[in-house]
Amino acid sequence: MFEFAWPWAFLLVPLPWLMRWLLPPAPSGEAALKVSFLSDLETLAGRRARANLPNWRQQAPFILLWLLLLLASARPEWIGEPLPVPATGRDLLVAVDVSGSMDYADMQWQGLDVSRLTLVKHLLGDFIEGRRGDRVGLILFGSQAYLQAPLTFDRATVRTWLDEALIGIAGKNTAIGDAIGLAVKRLRQRPAQSRVLVLVTDGASNGGEIEPLTAARLAAEEGVKIYPIGIGADPEQSTLAGFGFNPTLDLDETTLKAIAEQTGGEYFRARDQQELQSIEATLDRLEPVEQAHTQARPALALYPWPLASALLLSLLLAAREFWPHWQQQWLSRRPQWLRRRT
Known part of the structure; x- marks a missing residue:
């Protein structure tokens, strides 16, 4: 029989969205253009300006990562038959x-x-x-x-x-x-x-x-x-x-x-x-x-599987984030004759 040892961990599902709603936005560190007449531009265009937020496809890997961590925290386990x-x-x-x-x-x-x-x-x-x-x-x-x-x-x-x-x-x-x-x-x-x-x-x-x-x-x-x-x-x-x-x-x-x-x-x-x-x-x-x-029922812990999946997904996301930087460094360090051929 499959069950969770700590099912209350799923109550933390909305935690990232609550933190995003309650906490002030973090500074991006990039230059920004402040327009004092933004409301006038919105009136002329007939629509409101929207922040450049990531779409659901960009957010999906991070949502999956969060759900995998919660799944591991809830400690899924397979409960066997009662043994004397x-x-x-x-x-x-x-x-x-x-x-x-x-x-x-x-x-x-x-x-x-x-x-x-x-x-x-x-x-x-x-x-x-x-x-x-x-x-x-x-x-x-x-x-x-x-x-x-x-x-x-x-x-x-x-x-x-x-x-x-x-x-x-x-x-x-x-x-x-x-x-x-x-x-x-x-x-x-x-x-x-x-x-x-x-x-x-x-x-x-x-x-x-x-x-x-x-x-x-x-x-x-x-x-x-x-x-x-x-x-x-x-x-x-x-x-x-x-x-x-x-x-x-x-x-x-x-x-x-x-x-x-x-x-x-x-x-x-x-x-x-x-x-x-x-x-x-x-x-x-x-x-x-x-x-x-x-009587005792043996319990087989299953939490390593979602935990390992979350770790693997984290490594893939980190590699995707740093790959352009690594590629640029590698291209800049190539020998001069190899750069001429390409």
């Missing part, structure tokens, strides 16, 4: 810690030392891409928590936002409670059986306004199931251990386990790539939930 949209799945928010400690390079990815956030991007990105039929959203948290991507079926965009996350973008601290509170706020309007939060962090809560266990209690009341993932290598496996530094010292596993137990979820510990991949497999076993059936 996946109606089963979960509403799943992924909250990722982007505090300063997530920059520690104590993890391994394909034989290379990488930071914790880099490993999370690789593996959780695949996890997000595989959530067919689920609405997925993304929260980034540090000293504050921000909703980076709302719940959507567009998993590729959510993964892109995750890939573009930077260390310290939300502050250097870790506000676990604020991240849970923001997730509860976004999930509370969804069906109770499908509210899931995957919380990825490598430290203890040392920022924000809400205590993690208080936020977990609110999540339990709203039926939000939380799956915390504590990330970070063991001291003996870390490349930083040789410097006498334990990067997982701040990981508060006691609180994360309590959050999982209070909300009916499960706590996971990710020390390396293999463990994080096994956690993904465990999360895949979450049961989907029936939701309201929806």
Whole structure:
């Protein structure tokens, strides 16, 4: 079915004529002869003098150009037949810690030392891409928590936002409670059986306004199931251990386990790539939930065709306007012997 997305654009059809009627004429820049006795000449001739205005044939290309631009502005589109949209799945928010400690390079990815956030991007990105039929959203948290991507079926965009996350973008601290509170706020309007939060962090809560266990209690009341993932290598496996530094010292596993137990979820510990991949497999076993059936009609945008036609017509009109000038310049620059032959 053919239709216009913005049909009100056609209300601008008379705009050029209104501007010509309301605005004063532009100076032509050419010499003009002013006749003070024009009215006497009109009386003798028996008719009124008319301005030398272009006729309709001269105006037709410009009228066509204006109509083509309006046609493109109205966004014509071809609406296809209704297609079913996946109606089963979960509403799943992924909250990722982007505090300063997530920059520690104590993890391994394909034989290379990488930071914790880099490993999370690789593996959780695949996890997000595989959530067919689920609405997925993304929260980034540090000293504050921000909703980076709302719940959507567009998993590729959510993964892109995750890939573009930077260390310290939300502050250097870790506000676990604020991240849970923001997730509860976004999930509370969804069906109770499908509210899931995957919380990825490598430290203890040392920022924000809400205590993690208080936020977990609110999540339990709203039926939000939380799956915390504590990330970070063991001291003996870390490349930083040789410097006498334990990067997982701040990981508060006691609180994360309590959050999982209070909300009916499960706590996971990710020390390396293999463990994080096994956690993904465990999360895949979450049961989907029936939701309201929806349909979508694909729309094929057709505005490039009138827009391209308007551009081509503009180039032709410009070439017609400047062609005499270009021809004169070319003739004046020809060699003397060529001018004699012609």
